[in-house]
Amino acid sequence: MVLSSARTSVSFFVSTLTAMSHDAASPRPPGASIPDTATSRLLAGLLTGALLTAVALPGRNLGGGTDVRDSFPFSHYPMFSARRKSHYWVTHLLGIEADGTSRPLHYSYLGTGGLNAVRRQVRRRVRDGDGPVLAEHAAALLARRDRPADRGVVRVHVVRGRYLVDPFMRGRAREEFTTKLRVSGSADVPGRGILRAGRDPVGDTDGEEGNR
Amino acid sequence: MSSSLMHRLASTARRHLAPQAPSTTPALLRIAVGGYHLWHVGKRRKLYRGVHRTDAASFDPVGAARVLRRPLPPAVADALLDASLLTGALFTAGVAHPVTGPLHSALQTWNFSYRNSWSMVFHHENNLVLHTMVLGASPAADALSVDALRRDRTLLPTRRSWMYGAIPTVMNAAVSLTYLLAGIAKFTGGAGASWADGANMRGQVAFDALRKEMLGEESSPLGRALYPHQGLFTVMAAMSLVLEIGAPSALVDHRLGRLFALGAFSMHWGIKAIMRITFPYNLSGVLYLPFLLMPPPDPRDG
Structure with a gap:
């Protein structure tokens, strides 16, 4: 239905621009960079039709689920349309301080390209078994950047967490909205203090899963 | 549908969709869209150069970049990005628009497609690319441009046309x-x-x-x-x-x-x-x- 109306609109638009060659109300502009001739009008109509068809065509992917690959610059604009559940899985970096407290670390320790690009890259790499490599890389970067806010972090974990959305939005503590935490890679931050025995709340075995 | 009705409809559509307008209308749009490109890419140049150096395992080409099987050497991708800053400046200033307009549009489409080929397709540059495509292929530099200054000895030629309104x-x-x-x-x-x-x-x-x-x-x-x-x-x-x-x-x-x-x-x-x-x-x-x-x-x- 969308495509058919788009096609109708496009063909009407093209016929309108083409029909202008018979419309006496459009005098030829003297000295314009493009001459106002029947041919240039037809070409303008065809180019317009081609552009609008290209913009509308990805509409055929609508309703195709999450398997349909998006494209650029002609997209079917799936943002904000997916159905959401009560929980959400996120793959991210967790920093552990010497006293055993933990907190999420900034995504830029994991890659470049902005939050969403890094999020997807990391998810894919963890799925491919690169968790330990990512953790080593992040730990080395953390030591090299030496940001004051992260100076207390002595160990990093690459984790995939399952979090409950509603308690999170209502400001509950992290332990209350975390239902699973899978560790896919861990590394000590070079040159930092040693974690006191038994203080790591996550553990350091690759693939370990904490369930609550 | 009778031909007179079709003619009336087409004439009404023309009056609304392609009304007479001064050449400054598309010229202002060219300057705004071109200037935005310079700001947008200039501000993110470092970020894009970082993306060009992302692990090749994350490369998943979209759009025009689908002609590639593997990422470009970072230096080549950087050069194409910088070239679009140059064409963007020429486009904005209206220099040799019949050449620089389509060239700038092509380079911009390529660079944003390439940037979107690393795991995530963003949606905030689509309309910029569509706007540049239209302006690059149309007489958008007939005023407020170096081209107009050279041809008409003025930045503000008085001509009006349906083309500028369309x-x-x-x-x-x-x-x-x-x-x-x-x-x-x-x-x-x-x-x-x-x-x-x-x-x-x-x-x-x-x-x-x-x-x-x-x-x-x-x-x-x-x-x-x-x-x-x-x-x-x-x-x-x-x-x-x-x-x-x-x-x-x-x-x-x-x-x-x-x-x-x-x-x-x-x-x-x-x-x-x-x-x-x-x-x-x-x-x-x-x-x-x-x-x-x-x-x-x-x-x-x-």
């Missing part, structure tokens, strides 16, 4: 279609018609806040403050659907176009405030400039 129409038609697709996507994305009750939008706000915080970014305090008020999300969802599904009506009348522009501009600033998601081209207002500069329809013939 340019904002085509830009607006492309943008309206993208909004329409985004609106229909909400009904076909799994939630169906229930998307309109706002629960899905509320869930999106919550998901986005959660992943931001887990990835070390701060989420919006406004999003958290509004979260308990389901009714507000129902109102916002209904408004955004009306705006998106009704986007094509913005072409029918230039006043409706301005109303749509105001609504869409406000919606994107609302998204920014509640979710901290930035659509920079929309937020800058340049995206909506063709709606504001759209001339009124020509008077009826005879």
Whole structure:
């Protein structure tokens, strides 16, 4: 239905621009960079039709689920349309301080390209078994950047967490909205203090899963 | 349909969609869109150069970049990016527009396609690319340009034409279609018609806040403050659907176009405030400039 109306609109638009060659109300502009001739009008109509068809065509992917690959610059604009559940899985970096407290670390320790690009890259790499490599890389970067806010972090974990959305939005503590935490890679931050025995709340075995 | 009726319809459409306009109308759009490109790419140059050096395992080409089987050498990608800054400057200044217009459009499309080929397809540069395509292929440098100065010895030639009035129409038609697709996507994305009750939008706000915080970014305090008020999300969802599904009506009348522009501009600033998601081209207002500069329809013939 969308495509058919788009096609109708496009063909009407093209016929309108083409029909202008018979419309006496459009005098030829003297000295314009493009001459106002029947041919240039037809070409303008065809180019317009081609552009609008290209913009509308990805509409055929609508309703195709999450398997349909998006494209650029002609997209079917799936943002904000997916159905959401009560929980959400996120793959991210967790920093552990010497006293055993933990907190999420900034995504830029994991890659470049902005939050969403890094999020997807990391998810894919963890799925491919690169968790330990990512953790080593992040730990080395953390030591090299030496940001004051992260100076207390002595160990990093690459984790995939399952979090409950509603308690999170209502400001509950992290332990209350975390239902699973899978560790896919861990590394000590070079040159930092040693974690006191038994203080790591996550553990350091690759693939370990904490369930609550 | 009789030929006289078809002629009347075509004539009415021409009066509204391609009204007589001064050559400064597309020229202002060229300067705004070209200037935006320079700001946007210039500001993100370092980020893009970092993306060019991302692990090749993350390369998943989209759009024009699908001709590639593996990433370009970073130095080549960097050079193409910098070349688009040069063509962007020539496009904005209106230098040899019949050549630099299409060239700039092609380079911009390539560079943004390439940038989007690393795991995530972003949606904030689509309309910039569509606008540049239209301006690059049309007589958008007949005023306020080096070309006009050279040819007419003035930056402000007095000529008027339907061509100059049709340019904002085509830009607006492309943008309206993208909004329409985004609106229909909400009904076909799994939630169906229930998307309109706002629960899905509320869930999106919550998901986005959660992943931001887990990835070390701060989420919006406004999003958290509004979260308990389901009714507000129902109102916002209904408004955004009306705006998106009704986007094509913005072409029918230039006043409706301005109303749509105001609504869409406000919606994107609302998204920014509640979710901290930035659509920079929309937020800058340049995206909506063709709606504001759209001339009124020509008077009826005879």
